[in-house]
Amino acid sequence: MSTAGADKAGRARGRGRARVAPGEEETSGEPSGAAAADAAAQASSSQQLITGAGGTASSPQRSLSGVSKMFMGRLVSQIASIPPSPSSQWSGTASGGPVTPSSTTAGRLGTGAMATAFHERPQQPQRRPPQMMQIPRGRGIETMVPEFASMALHETASQGPPAGRTRSVNPTTLVLKQPGLEKRGSSGELISLVTNYVRILAAPQWTLFQYHIEFQPNDIDSKKMKRELINQHRGILRDVAFDGQQLYSFEDLGQEYELQSHHPSSGADIRIIMRKTAANPPESPNFFHLSNLICRKLLEIAGLKLIGRNYYQFDERIDMPTYKLTLFPGFLTNVNVYEGQLMINVDVSHKVLSNVTIYERLQNIFNQVQDFKRAQDTAARELVGQIVMTIYNNRTYRVDEIAWDKDPKFLFKKRDGTEIPLTRYYSERYQLRIEDEGQPLLVSRPSRRDRRAGITGPILLIPELCRETGISDALRQDYSFMKEFALHTHIDPTTRFNRLSAFIHGLNRNNEVQNELAKWQISVDEDLVELEGRVLDSEQIIYGDKAIRYKPSEADWSREGRSLKHIAAKDLTHWIVFFTGKDAQLAEQMVDAMGQVCTPFGMQMQYPEMVQLQNDRPETYLEAIMAKVRRNTQMAVCVLTNNRKDRYDALKKYFCLDNPIPSQMVLTKTLTKRNQLMSVATKIGIQMNAKLGGEIWAVQIPSRTLMLIGMDAYHKRGQPSVAGFVASINPSCTRFYSRVIYQRTNQELVDGLAVCLRDALQEYLRCNGTLPEKIVMYRDGVSDGQLQAVYEHELPQILETFPKIQSGYDPKFAMVIVKKRGSTRFFAKNTTALYNPPPGSVIDNTVTNSDWYDFYLISQCARQGTVAPTHFNVIWDRTQLKVDHMQRLTFKLCHMYYNWPGTIRVPAMCQYAHKLAYLIGQSLNQDFDHTLADKLFYL
Structure with a gap:
């Protein structure tokens, strides 16, 4: 979706006899209703279901009379025309108890004739600690290239990176800096900071x-x-x-x-x-695991309750009755060693829970959608992929399927050999009565954590007992809600600091907490850690006719850039605008405004062909586009009445696959405010020039033979993952070459990386007549638990590619991991107040890893809440860039994202890769036509 607007099965019959896994009936009675959510916070989670060999379904076919009244009419009218689906054998788990489908009972929202077959889906990777390994130091070694030169282009480097000077590392140490190499920079102005870490003072002996x-x-x-x-x-x-x-x-x-x-x-x-x-x-890596166990116990002692994996203050809940939501504030903690000092990272967390059960959501859907099959499809579309919380043990699950052919009367066999329906199981174990025995069941595939606990089959959940977590897409588009929500969650630095300090002080004054700490011979500091950072100088932004400086505290040059000539402006002489009749005036006003704002950019713009449509159906747009777009058409602009996804996807597929030309989608709601029209037109004009291959602005890049690469991945459950790859192809790093790599579902590592790198280097050679001497790759979307895999899998593919491009080619290469999801926060302090550190703030001490070449960078300005730093970890570096230069280069690249005349959180190439992967994964679902590879068509 662009800045301007829209661009931005069959019945499953159980063939075995199900029984309950160990401990299924072990928990004693717990309170029901609302109290269960509090008192059962630590109740047992779902258990594994075991299917016996052979046997038949243990419960009889349920007649239509068993289907709930609400859906009876629709069911009776449609069931005759729908053929039965094939049966399949599978095993499942009820939340809180393992079950296998031993029943062919019809569900309240559907019967076996309408059921959806269960398809096994690959599991989403979960965070795990790095394994112990021997790894070359981050500055590289000299013996590596020959080892990889003989590898075939598509061969997997199973032996890992080349051998060199190494030493053993513990699970928290993955990539080592070279001995004697100073990882701390010195440029910039010093700034006093506070961070959300607290020291563990007394280390146990x-x-x-x-x-x-x-x-x-x-x-x-x-x-x-x-x-x-x-x-x-x-x-x-x-x-x-x-x-x-x-x-x-x-x-x-x-x-x-x-x-x-x-x-x-x-x-x-x-x-x-x-x-x-x-x-x-005490120095054992297992101490970190124990310390985290102790921290979680301290949170329980302090009265916080577990929801999912974090702890929240139920007595501080915030009700939002207008939106039927409840917001729970809480805290998350993590213990680790930072620069030789044991510390706890503690931060504020929030959990959003709907006051509406999933059962009520289903009722609303079936009341609104009269066609039964369409209602099922709508329910699946809205609920599959959502995270729900069970009210009886506060555990969270992802919904992967809706079992329309199963209901709460579903039977499973316990370990003692007896069979019990889910209704009775929840009554006996949680004292919960299931009101509607005909509702379908939700299916959640076990996570890696579940499988480690022995749960291998699907987990079955009852909609009545589940509440949705998070915020729906509809609410995210509700300005009033988002404004109220931000008041509670976007916490300014002073409020966040005070809340964290009060929490730490409260723990230190809690006798029970202190007794628990004393048992383990541990004590915790009362104050958050103070440290020093550095603020880098603001960058000079280079346009075609002049260079400007922005205000350092804001890092925004949108006002100045409106009247400046672009470095390379593309003329727009053959373009077409498509719009509906009711939007004709808006379309004409947009074109007139663009004519005014694009002239200062240096773009020579002819008046477009204006094509009016009878309606806004996707097929109407496509018919007109296919009739009007010709060989010489440079750009197509579609004015859209709303952000309807099927229409957007259809248009993007045509312009990226069938007839590859740059396209721009504009929502009418962005054009309706006359006082903002010129600003909107300016953004559209910048986007269109970038999509045509133009160059908008630049920053001073110290090396003229440097290639910069950004990578990021898009994951969608049940679909292949997509990795975006974007590389600069000119000395000023203002032109880019883009490719994508399809992967197995949720496979983060990129098997086709060598092909993308080869093609990007060949494009660089074609454009410049030479290959780059230095290459820096910024790899986004990698957690600490995946660092080792990136090092062992992706890095060898890169290193072995270079000599295949040109005999003897051995560029100075660096790989930098980009991490945005951490919980580290920094507060700048003066004598009177706390505030967000300014853009350009670098932190490379105290809370970094002593064995890593890493640093935090705050590159963007946060106008609301507390700014979130980005963590950069240089896992391989042979560029011979000084630490100051690597940090400075990273900050420079945060200025180069053409969708925003200001700084962003990550280097622009990473954001471009994210946008590309998102477009492919969300809309195209296949690779784009490579004639567009040298254009930022996905902005």
């Missing part, structure tokens, strides 16, 4: 023994039940931390130790077998 815990019988999956069984032995296990599988204790109980417990409900004997797996000194 004990040896911590680690035990793997096994329960016999092995049928207890509930963490809460496991803790209850362990707590029966407080005399022996006095000071322990338990995460569900591993137990940490000061006591050395030998290699194997056994305890006898009694089940709280049944009284049955339970054996607890403890096997020692490690004796951890």
Whole structure:
């Protein structure tokens, strides 16, 4: 979507007999209703469902009389015309209890004849700590190129990066800086900062023994039940931390130790077998895991309740009754070592919960959409992919399917051999009564974390017991809501600092918290960490006829840029504007305004061909476009009445695939305010020049033989992932070459990277007559847990490509990982107040990693809330750029995004790659025509 507007199955029959995994019926009764959401915050999560071999469905076909009244009329009128779907064998899990479809029961919102088949989807990668490895230092080595020169272009470098001087690293150390290399810069003006970290003052001096815990019988999956069984032995296990599988204790109980417990409900004997797996000194990496367990326990002691993976203050909830939402403030914590100092990163967090259940959402959809099949499709479109929270244990799940052919009377077999419907299960375990026994079930595929806990089959959820989390797309477009929402969540630096300080002080004054810390010989500082940063000088913005300086505190030159000539302006002599009859006046006003604003840019613009349409249907636009667009058409502009996705996708597919020319989509709502028309026209004109291959502005790039590359990936559950690749192809880094790489679903690593790099280098050679001497790649969308994979998989592909371009070609290369999602925040301080650090602020000390070549950069201006820094980690560097120069180059590139005359959070090439990948993944669903590769057609 552009700045200007729109551009911006069959019934599944269970073939086995389902039974409950261990611990299915283990939890004792808990309060129902609203109290359950509070009191059951730590109740057991979903358990695994196990399907037996052979056998038949255990429950009979339910007649139409069992279908709920609300949908009966529509169902009866349509069921006869829909053929039955093929059966399939699968296993599933009810939230809080494993189940397999042993029932062919019809659901309230659909029956077996209308059911949707379940298709297995690859799992979305989850965050994991880096593995221990041997890695060359970030400044590179000399022996690497020959090792990769013999590799075929599409061969996978399974052996990882080249050998060199290495040393072992712990799980928090991935890529090392060269010994003796100073990773800290010195340029810029010093600035005093406070950050949202607190030091752990007293480091423990004990040896911590680690035990793997096994329960016999092995049928207890509930963490809460496991803790209850362990707590029966407080005399022996006095000071322990338990995460569900591993137990940490000061006591050395030998290699194997056994305890006898009694089940709280049944009284049955339970054996607890403890096997020692490690004796951890204080410097052990396992201490970080333990520290995080301790922090989470401190939050529980302080009265916060778990929702998903973070803790929130239920007593501080903020009701938004107009929008049927509740906002819960809370905190997130993370313990790690930063520059040799153990610290806790703590930040404010918010969770948005709908007051409307998913069941009520389904009711609303079926009341509004009369056609039954369309209503099902609408429900799937709106709910699949959403995150929901169960009201009985506050766990969150992603909705992957809606099981129209299953309902709460679905039977599963427990481990004791008895069968029980979901309705009875929730009644006995959570004291919750299911009001509508005909509603369908939601299906959530297990995450990697679930699979580690032994849950392998789908998790089944009851809509009545689920609430949606987050904000809907409709609310995001509601200005009044977003304004009210921002008042609560966009916290200014002073408020955030005060809230964090009060939280830390509260923990230090809580006797129970202090007792828990004392058990582990730990103490926590009362004040947030103070440190120094540096503010880099503002950049000079170079236009075609002059260079300007912006106001450093704002980093915005939109006003100055309106009247300046572009570096390379493209004339627009053959272009067409498509619009509906009711928007004719707006279209003409837009064209007139563009004629005025584009002249100062240096663009010679002829009056376009104006094509009026009878209506705004997608086919009407396409018919007119196919009739009017000719070989010499340079640009097509479509004025759209709304941002209807099917129409936008159809138009973009035509202009990017069938007849590749640059196109511009403009929403009429952006043209209706006359006092803003010239500003809108200016933005459209800049975009159109960039899409035609023009160059708008530049910054001074120190090297004339430098190529800059940006990469980012787009993921959509159930579809192939798309990686965008954008490289500069001229000395001033104002022209770009773009490609995309399709990947397996959720595969972050880019197997086709070598092909993109090869083509980009060939384009650079064609344009300049020489290859670049230095190449810096900024790789976005990579978490700390994926750094090692990027290093071992992507880096070799890059290094082996260079000699294949030209014999002996060995450019000085650097790879920089770009991370935007961290929880680190910085506050500038003076004698009277706290405020956001200005654009250009660099932090490369105190809260960085002592073994990484990394730094934080605040490049953008935040006019509301607390500014979020971007973390840059140089995992490979042979460019011989000084630290100051690498930081300065990164800041320069944040000025080069042509969709915004100001600085952005990431280097422009990363943002271009993001825009490209998003267009492909959201609208085109296939590669674009490569005749557009040298144009920013996706802006």
